[in-house]
Amino acid sequence: MTTSVVRGLELLFDRPNEPLITPKGEEQVLFKLNKELLPPGYEDNGIVLNNRFGEEPGVQTIELKPLANPPRFRRASQLPRDEDFSLFLPRHQEMADEVIDVILAVPRNHMEELLSTCVYARGRLNPQLFHYCAAVAFLHRHDTKAVKIPNFAETFPSKFLTSTVVGEARTTTSVIPKGLNRPIITIPRDFTASNLEDEHRLAYFREDLGINLHHWHWHLIYPFRATHGNRTIVDKDRRGELFFYMHQQIIARYNNERLNNSLKRVKKFSDFREEIPEAYYPKLDSLTSSRGWPPRQANMKWQDLNRPVNGVNVRVSDMERWRNNVQEAIATGLVVLPDNSTQPLTIDMLGNMIESSILSPNPERYGSLHNNGHSFTAYIHDPTHRYLESHSVMADEATTMRDPYFYRWHAFIDDLFQKHKESPHVRKYQRSELDYPGIEVRSVSVESNTPGARSNELNTFWMTSDVDLSRGLDFSDRGNVYVRFTHLNHRSFRYVINVNNSGRARRTTVRIFLAPKFDEGGRAWLLSDQRKMFIEMDKFVHDLRPGNNQIIRQSTESSVTIPFEQTFRDLSRTGTDPGDPNNLEFNYCGCGWPQHMLLPKGTAAGAKYVLFVMLSNYEGDRVAQANVHRELTCKEASSFCGLRDRLYPDKRAMGFPFDRPSTTADHIDDFLTRNMFVQDVTIRFSDVTEQNPRNPRQQ
């Protein structure tokens, strides 16, 4: 019995640390390896072992086409199998370039060749490197849209779940055979610190599985480099601006949460010589390296990096020089190009400069501020490889958002972008750009979908959800092992917007934002600060009739979020038929803020918020898409993630109308035109824990 090639490609992600010699997947699929496809170290006995597994009852096999010219992986094969992979390391990036090139180079629709190439690569490469490259390549090939890359938290659980879970899961699978009822493993809510640590109050946000999955997925879609031939995978529409905006919104959301937890907004890390008081003990273990992720103790400082093994040699003074050059570009509004000519600075260019991506206009001058900031902190405990230590969680897109320092660093990065937006070189909005003559928003309210709830009150609470660990539990018996984690959630609600259109029928973009009503001192906000606190809740196009219109929009429809099942992509609950149209573009759909984190937590007493609604003139918003006849196959989260193979679907600056300061308004009330509305709302948190109704077993 054979299995389809698409399924074969999917199974390459199963149990990433196990060689392909053993069967993969719950259905026990064996790749029939030929001599050339054997992983190194198994030359002598690999075929015998592979055949033995093939003879076991219930095992299905996938035949593999021989490879005419196996790729060489001259660079990539140098990364040992048991090292952790980091995109922030130039050397690792070069390795990834090589592998992505090889996978993208297989001609379109040569699926069997693609499979053999990937089997070959998986056998020879570090599992994390292979996983990243295969995921990026499958996302950007046109013939692999139906390949479902499993949820990263399931294949690399050690990047998302505390290490004790893996130990408990091993006990369970070893003692309780597949098919019997295995106990669900519960992750305690507070495992990385206690309440003695103020920063720990934010752990539910920083360590949220969905948030970290989103961040990892975003960077999968938006790699910051590629070889020349595959430059298009980097050079996406408004990529640099989206880098700014997605991270700006993360900081805004984090600051919203901080205020709800009686903490001040996060302090930017702008003096590169100062101590970092925030410690972080991730309590994660890498199953790849069999090592714990290194912690950072309190009050450590950046030191010059010189780690030949990683090809890293950067001084703190380099960072200062790059920072100065970027600041100069912002102050002058001009970018200096390699030939010393200049060009007006745009937000998109600034994003590419600061990150930096290969689209940076002058990498020599502007360096790589953001990426190296991650590296400096990731190696703060071992800047010269003296102790043979690997990077901390800061150097991995899947784990970096767990660390309090991430927000201090991105507050600094965001501040650079904001300085640009505040500079005289960025034109401020005229009233005519903000107004939408003839449109008047007469009322806005939020209404809970829970019967009996109060108007304009939003409700948050804890929920426990289950995720299956078995795909990532290398070297264990098969069968599901569920891990139960606790996350924030909220009662679903709807926006009810009453609008009067005094003109004829027309189209509008409805923009909805939320911000705290008061600052950390309990004072009314200055708009110049509050604008940075507004978190985008939704943005959608709506057709207005003449006269009164009532717009009703569900919170679950948000352009920022994707539903729970899309974040966690539980394969066991959807078909695996590659012909199923529901599976198209499956992987792109994994990007998006998790629905369960749409709302800030609020407080038990009820946190005061303002909901801002703006109906903007669609004529100024519209984007002419080339690729209009595209079937939407999943809920998209275009605000943070854009759209696959299309332009960003809103012509305005990202974050409009709060992306830049107002020249006229000191407070939000002064800012309003008739097409805008602010409504006081309350976010009330209840300290109760409910079970996710999607959990496979209710307990």
Add this chain to the structure above:
Amino acid sequence: MTTSVVRGLELLFDRPNEPLITPKGEEQVLFKLNKELLPPGYEDNGIVLNNRFGEEPGVQTIELKPLANPPRFRRASQLPRDEDFSLFLPRHQEMADEVIDVILAVPRNHMEELLSTCVYARGRLNPQLFHYCAAVAFLHRHDTKAVKIPNFAETFPSKFLTSTVVGEARTTTSVIPKGLNRPIITIPRDFTASNLEDEHRLAYFREDLGINLHHWHWHLIYPFRATHGNRTIVDKDRRGELFFYMHQQIIARYNNERLNNSLKRVKKFSDFREEIPEAYYPKLDSLTSSRGWPPRQANMKWQDLNRPVNGVNVRVSDMERWRNNVQEAIATGLVVLPDNSTQPLTIDMLGNMIESSILSPNPERYGSLHNNGHSFTAYIHDPTHRYLESHSVMADEATTMRDPYFYRWHAFIDDLFQKHKESPHVRKYQRSELDYPGIEVRSVSVESNTPGARSNELNTFWMTSDVDLSRGLDFSDRGNVYVRFTHLNHRSFRYVINVNNSGRARRTTVRIFLAPKFDEGGRAWLLSDQRKMFIEMDKFVHDLRPGNNQIIRQSTESSVTIPFEQTFRDLSRTGTDPGDPNNLEFNYCGCGWPQHMLLPKGTAAGAKYVLFVMLSNYEGDRVAQANVHRELTCKEASSFCGLRDRLYPDKRAMGFPFDRPSTTADHIDDFLTRNMFVQDVTIRFSDVTEQNPRNPRQQ
């Protein structure tokens, strides 16, 4: 088919993190659990699961006698299964007291009751706690001398072997079925740091498996507390003095190694407020807690400890007060008792005071300096449990010697003992005590057992040895998995001592020590310093004929060491028949300095050493043993470990004649009487690696 009770007791140590529901041992032995013996959490399905495993082919079973009154373990059951256990924590000690009491309380020769009691305890207790308590109890019961406690490095490999090994071993057992040739997993020689770190030059010593096994075993034989009823397990002959001497010799040996590696003698940690520049990244993972052992970054400082979860609340100022009180006792030569009366201070008392053990004459006044020093450093990264972190390697007897700080701390502890030895209250040796009239040592040489080697040259080199990991590889398929590690070794040699006895036949104790000839500045030693550098090589009783005698003594006979196979106690190579007299007192025999570390490493150029030989008057050495008719069943290492159920076999102060300063001699040459001899020797290191001929597979 049933298996003997003794084998059952042994199998309690197999795969300590797996519940007894599954079969144990290579021969697949299943404990037939009844409902009362089921571990918590398995009440519903435990019997069903246990029976299922019993039906598998090849599984043998052990029937268990029901327990009339299962013990309660009121304290001990409070330690979660996934926490690391530390003897230095008073709370953990209390738990251990409770468990040891229960196991010791089973009447002698009630073996089935003992087994059921232990099965019950194993199911309910933290695996490390159970292992420690069962090992201590079996060592001290009279009916369990034949129970072979497996080598601790095999059952808890994560305390001895870098964590990557465990990952590789899982790959191997999962891919290559039992019975096929599995590759040997090689541990790299330098995995905890690079040569950028000066202290790393000593890693071969600090991280030696045999040294760490010895240290763990020593503390198993010499617990520092017990409940009142079992006080005898602590109150052994000259226990406090042996605590001093065994650790003094460790520091002396470490300092010998340091000089060979161009490092100065270790600096004592005596200012409790100073930074610790030595960082340590152990790169070990606990399989119990599924967490990496926390590292210590450079330049951290002790902070007041307040960890309610561990029952620890000690201030740095407490340590300073205890230190002052101990120093006062040393200065005055008097111990203040709880009733404020005084008593002359002895070295034995001082050992019990400083460690401290329950034999301390006044714990309130003298506190617990040594134990708490371990704790202060073990919790330096998280003194208040703010980050929910566990202790570092410093708090575990099996791992503490890996950390450079161990030696800084014990240099301080040793200095206290030396201050006592140097004080006027300790009588200095008279020439008449040192001399042995009528005995003249005319020559001493060391002769290699390797043909063609030079006289008075000792040769060291690297050796690779294999240890089987399968007993500790919880939740993996069975079958041996060998791990290959590299350790120092030396060519065996013999001492040739020519003595003239001008009197009649008599008995002597031959005492052999070794020390570097020059200090770190290349200068001749002052005896007051060199005496602390002398490492004991051997001590034995010899009958002298009148006239000339030639004494030939093999290096492998050393009273300090045990042979390789005794350190590693490879069960697969000895019988398991409990009636075999070779197995008596098997466990006590695990204590002893590893033979392969008998010699300091020396240098490639040849390090200059002096060999000191003294023939002392047996009349001053002899100890009247009550228990004379005792069969020796293994090679003993009495110098460091004493003798089971007997007095320490040398009446002199431990370390004699170097345990205290000389009032007359400035240099070793001035010190010599005719019954002593010093011989210059060279220790030459060859940077070659040989395979241990005992390895099961030669590669």
